[in-house]
Amino acid sequence: MENVLPTYKYFDIEPIDGHDWHIIDANGKEYVDFTSGIGVCNLGYSNExxxxxxxxxxxxxxxxxxxxxxxxxxxxxxxxxxxxxxxxxxxxxxxxxxxxxxxxxxxxxxxxxxxxxxxxxxxxxxxxxxxxxxxxxxxxxxxxxxxxxxxxxxxxxxxxxxxxxxxxxxxxxxxxxxxxxxxxxxxxxxxxxxxxxxxxxxxxxxxxxxxxxxxxxxxxxxxxxxxxxxxxxxxxxxxxxxxxxxxxxxxxxxxxxxxxxxxxxxxxxxxxxxxxxxxMTPEFLNEVKLKGEYLFQELNTQLLPLSNVEKISGRGFMVGIHLSDSIDVAEVIKQLQEIGMLTISARANTLRLLPPLIMDKKTLEWGVQQIKNVLEKEVASC
Ligand SMILES: Cc1ncc(COP(=O)(O)O)c(C=O)c1O
CATH class of the missing domain: 3.40.640.10 (Type I PLP-dependent aspartate aminotransferase-like (Major domain))
Structure with missing residues (x-):
């Protein structure tokens, strides 16, 4: 990015294609996207x-x-x-x-x-x-x-x-x-x-x-x-x-x-x-609500007991995982990227998830498991 003013700090990933909740980068690596381009592509990357x-x-x-x-x-x-x-x-x-x-x-x-x-x-x-x-x-x-x-x-x-x-x-x-x-x-x-x-x-x-x-x-x-x-x-x-x-x-x-x-x-x-x-029908919104409740149930049971998780906040498909000072959210984001999952941060060492609203329960569950693996690994290495 030589010709663009440096207002953004880029991750070393160039998305060039996508479908549903997947992003493919310039090297052909596929990521499961828990960001929706910061809450934008709510219906995924290939909505017909x-x-x-x-x-x-x-x-x-x-x-x-x-x-x-x-x-x-x-x-x-x-x-x-x-x-x-x-x-x-x-x-x-x-x-x-x-x-x-x-x-x-x-x-x-x-x-x-x-x-x-x-x-x-x-x-x-x-x-x-x-x-x-x-x-x-x-x-x-x-x-x-x-x-x-x-x-x-x-x-x-x-x-x-x-x-x-x-x-x-x-x-x-x-x-x-x-x-x-x-x-x-x-x-x-x-x-x-x-x-x-x-x-x-x-x-x-x-x-x-x-x-x-x-x-x-x-x-x-x-x-x-x-x-x-x-x-x-x-x-x-x-x-x-x-x-x-x-x-x-x-x-x-x-x-x-x-x-x-x-x-x-x-x-x-x-x-x-x-x-x-x-x-954006009542049926669609209800499904988001139900999947969101499932997601929070998973987050609360899988992540809340970890010593480096202080609090989980949000609603529906808008999640904040508040990390303790023992771990830097940037490091968690990096490690998740390595295993093919995209997340972002929010203020105060918070890992933020904004998945596309079409994401299925199995993938939501997979995402929580990946975060758990990374956080557990960090606890073990402390
Ligand atoms: C709550 C809220 N308001 C306003 C904005 C600004 O929107 P935009 O970046 O489209 O100007 C954002 C962007 O993140 C936001 O999260």
């Missing part, structure tokens, strides 16, 4: 419905502009939005959060936005200003003024939510932050305080959404009713698409000329998103 839909669209027009009617956007928005919401289509998670930040300020005429430590919302200036990591913000100041940060899952956060607040933004499960599951009671208290103070609640579903927890949106497990929902990643199963969904009454703040982009809702990515949403 997505392939057919995109292929058919490529035979027609690929791109027009948002100056013309695009009924494919309307169809996708209709399938994606819960009742009473309208969508703004864009290309990524950070753009969805930018749109959320903007509509919240414009609608409420307020400036302050509360976000959470170790919440991750993206890297453009607005969403970076809401991303609770000093290390990620470092060097890019001044950021967009008005953001404040509180501790996730902590009642003290409620004191930050007042009449000055335009919005609170949170993930129902913090992904990058270490797969921290929002406590249902706490999330409900945050929502209630938002209502009390005319503050909008934005739930960032970029990583935890699109079926990953066995719900279309992860916040459903807590019974939340956000004012704004943001999504991306799994929505296009690998094609770049994001969306900001806002309650219908917010539409007055996003009239013509207020916001926009060139590519958002492009016909090719809409074909992919439509095919993804067609497959």
């Amino acid at each position: 419905q997505v392939k057919t839909a995109v292929g058919e669209q490529l035979n027609h027009i690929w791109h027009t502009s948002n100056l013309y009617i695009n009924s494919m956007q309307d169809q996708v928005a209709g399938k994606l939005c819960p009742e009473g919401y309208l969508a703004f289509l864009c290309n990524s998670g950070t753009e969805a959060n930018e749109a959320a930040f903007k509509i919240a300020r414009k609608y409420t005429h307020k400036k302050k936005v509360l976000a959470f430590n170790y919440g991750f919302h993206g890297r453009t200036y607005g969403s970076l200003s809401l991303t609770g990591y000093e290390a990620i913000q470092s060097g890019f100041t001044p950021l967009v003024p008005g953001s404040e940060f509180a501790e996730y899952n902590d009642d003290k956060a409620l004191d930050f939510i007042d009449e000055e607040c335009a919005a609170v933004i949170l993930e129902a499960i913090q992904g990058e932050g270490g797969v921290n599951v929002g406590n249902t009671e706490w999330l409900k208290k945050v929502e209630a305080k938002c209502h009390e103070t005319n503050t909008l609640l934005i739930v960032d579903e970029v990583q935890a959404g699109m079926g990953r927890t066995g719900y279309k949106f992860a916040f459903e497990y807590a019974g939340l009713n956000p004012d704004i929902i943001t999504c991306a990643k799994g929505l296009g199963n690998g094609l770049p698409v994001g969306a900001m969904l806002a309650k219908r009454e917010l539409a007055s703040a996003f009239g013509p000329g207020s916001h926009g982009n060139t590519f958002g809702g492009n016909k090719v990515v809409m074909a992919a998103a439509n095919a993804v949403l067609n497959q």
